Amino acid sequence: MYRQRFNSMQALRFKHFTRRSYALFSCIGREVLICTLSVATLTYAKADGVSTKPVHQTAAADTLGHEEVKLDEVLVTGSRAPLTALQSAKIVSVITRDDIQRAEAASVNDLLKLATGVDVRQRGGFGVQTDISINGGTFDQITILLNGVNISSPQTGHNAADFPVSLSDIERIEVLEGASARVFGSSAFNGAINIVTRPDRESCVRLSAEGGSFGSFGGDFGVSLLTGSVSQKLSGGYTQSDGGTKNSDFKRRRAYYTGSYTSRYADLVWQAGLSSQDYGASTFYSAKFDNQWEATRRIITSAQADIKPFGDERFVITPQAYWHRDVDHYQLTRGKEGAKNGENYHRTDVYGASLNAHATWLLGKTAVGMDIRKEHILSTAYGDLLPENEWKDIHGTDRRYDHRGDRTNTSLFLEHNVILGGFTLSAGVLANRNTGLDGDFRFYPGVDLSYRPNEMWKFYASWNKALRVPTYTDLYTSNSVQQGDTGLRPERTSTFKAGTRFRTRGVEAVVSGFYSKGNDIIDWVYETEESRKYHAMNIGKLDNMGYSVDATLNMTELLPGSFVTRIKAGYARIHQRHTTEQPVYRSLYALEYLRHKATFQLDHRIWSRLSASWAVRWQERMNHYEPYTKVDCKLQWTAPTYSLYVKADNITNHRYYDLGGVRQPGLWIMAGGSVKIGL
Template identity: 85%
Template structure:
């Protein structure tokens, strides 16, 4: 096969085999084939790149729009603590690929997640400035957010969870795991997990990009990759500002990110650090009674981890990890008014963590053992226990001082075993968790995942997992004229059952799944009297979420060779809730305002030459007196080997809608921009 070459993506890795589909060989004709097997796991341990084919001509596009994809079923893309291949995995993970990111009319990670069928994105400001992300009818505090497998979720609040130090240009893919996942990611993965995997370019290069458009929006971005032998380093940064499109929704965003990788036969090392900073008008974000709120957040992250292979292969691997992140939050209930009496607060949240995972492959399968020790420390003007005055700490840039403090330590122990027999996979494990904010006892959260593959086209799977979530510091201590926390809140608990099937053949892929999540002591912010007044944090009792989803993708360039149409994707999700409580609830702010219906459709097609278009339609209906709405987005893109130009329109029909409370979303938002990539 002319032009074929084998590329070792990591040391001591080996080629397995092509998919056994009858058409696989023909997919390679006339193409350069890059073949690799990456032995790392999806989500917590996810860095698998998969395999794709691209034209071998000098005019090849920088993405794979319109190009068929050849997959290796032996690529390791799993959601367990012991790496399993995509063929063996007992779970199906939804993946937003690099091609999806390039096609989409998206300004942020949050915009991309809106197209994931099981994900609910409630946007307050443009460009994802303040966004709540939840999965399968849960709340924004019930998911774990990871960056290259490192947990960056904040125990202060999930409101700022999507404040990432990376841009869309840095991201290789986004992986979404639905359902309780405590035995894989710890107790914070109450209702699912989202992992963002950054790109690792094959060559040294410099990338520059800029864009501008409606509402005084403009920004720029850069990325620098340097590769020498076994060492790869990447530095990126960017800035965006805008008037916001609505009253008091202006913002300024800054970010910087650095990542390094070193590979050898006996160890692969990865380290990363990032800073994100944003200042924004918060309109009626947290209370409709105050329409001139303001907030500034700063986030610093740092981590280092390694895959140590004492035998020089993947039969025994130790993965140690150290991480730290700091979240600084400055909030004003009324913009410009200072002092605690006016609703101004400062918070500084530090999370320190150390973990070790080990997995071994032996006669009876794959076994993984691990632990994670996580220290959570907050200094605040409102959250935590009141300190004696001699222990107050100065707040940089102000005459106020931190006078409250909170500390808690979370210890997690993991065990898992995986059995693979032919087309059958059984993955079972348990989390033992101890949190000093509770009674100090260990609690146990088991889980079982099963899959069966009768042939290469079909896969059936089922799972049951338990989880627990400790209240955030916001849940416990908030006290202002609009909201009241409760330090007596009990932790949330749930059991999630999930079943589904995947069908895949030439040009067609479909996934259908159903779930039942049985929750107790669920935490929500609610009105406790008919007179309403303040929202109160409360354990609202039992809350069961039931639903199903269906996704189908047609790779039209495979089904209709030569057609201008390249891909059509459609998805639908339905959720039904059953709430049982002994305490009256007169209005919900989060948990009971779930999406009953969500429908998405995406169409990608070429227009001529290098010009292509991507259309996205989203219709959804939210409970609790929200009006259903339809949103249409489009992106026109000219793609060349070294540069890209685009024009994109968000909310093409200029429909004004509400995702949360009284926060009205902007109308038509048009942006134009481009990027250039220079080899070094």
């Protein structure tokens, strides 16, 4: 029976809580709507992060901690359709904003050194040139993303870590280990790393500066403007140093802009960035030449929308478009010009567009999508030789681009996710076609499973396949110390991974193991003891297998008022099995894996706002490298609107080698500070 309601209540919607004494009375006689916010990462990453402080159900409040537990409702990667951390069938490692602030780090690369499954082979200070790999792979076998946009270069993975953002711009870094082709495309051969930039909650200006050893100094700025539904941020910075070792000086410049618009039916995100660096490359690419030099320039742009036709998450269409350009100027001998002296110029352009959609319905979450990516290079050495009438002038020099390479990568995705109680099944397939190969479609399936028997335990298992097309460097390099091969076959892998996570108040631990079965793996090798040139070669079958253990103790939850605030430790071990019919005397990359890696971090208070963070890393690399231990420390005074710090890298002044003949700097001390000014 219809009954007229005389005491109908007006719904009260609010965006934040207030501590005013009269605040409770505002709710009397009204219906109060409380909502939660979730943020997509990696594939669905946006520039608006959320705190990693947890929100738990009452049933879990007595067993789970409140500081180090990840927010279960945050959307994480590992699938084409967005799933929360609670639902996800994959293990995703996250370096949080708190981790970034604590760390004695000058770059993103320094932060990744503390990720157990990540191998960082840094050639110079401040991450000027760094090779990053995952689970025993090589630097060309991972996908690098910035806010979910693939910025990897088809020229070479050596310059992949040339980011237009600084540490002060970053909200978190996410690491997905293992083959991930069905999520990010064929380039995610051994995993993916995504940089998610941080939003400011208010309009403000941030300024920072630092200086220290080896003539190092630099500064950063950031301006954030929030007006209604539009958020914008502009940042920039400059750093220079003598480098700490012979011919390792550098100058770095960067600028970054991002913006977002939010409404009920559509969310928009856009970004643009510029990075520029000039550096002495010492013995980076050959121990025979200790006076190499390189300059790189990178421009990135992208725009993405989440279109919600029904005003909610039941059905979402996500178009994305992006472009980035990499310019590389290399001299085998610093100051000597001309092709005969080993000087080369390269300009790589990548144009991409994708259209994805996901729907939530009775049988789960289904996602479909497609991505088209065109890779184009103009070079003085890489690609096919052009007719002279098609040569292109190189700005600022009398040289001309006389080689060109083009290839188009087309990917089609299909995935379905089933969530039943504590069980999640995510299965999908990638159909990929690359004109650099034979133009046929190849299929790369994957299945991920997770099970949560209770609030504390979660078990994972997955199997995924992937393929990697050779870079232009692999195919076309030809100089006095290296020789590429245009006949290289693409790499193929099939990866199995399993693990478990345990979590309770103040304690979190993750144990995982993997087995990666690789075929036609590409490496640069000396074929015999008499060889004097490294050759790019398919070195046959290479199986990587290993395990890792990570544990975190949040002492403020275990022992309130404790002098020590956090203890974190990790260990990883990898073993390789290599079989080949090709002669291989010495490997430059693929067989120089980390057999052992152990990390330890300790954070503690000193007095008032003064705190200290310690990081210890021990590792042993194969192929005749000596194991070493590195100790870093950071002292920091933290206030609401400013911070001051002193950090020391390599306190024991241990001189070690992590790649070829590139000797790493000794003790490196930096001091600096930052200030935030509200607008």
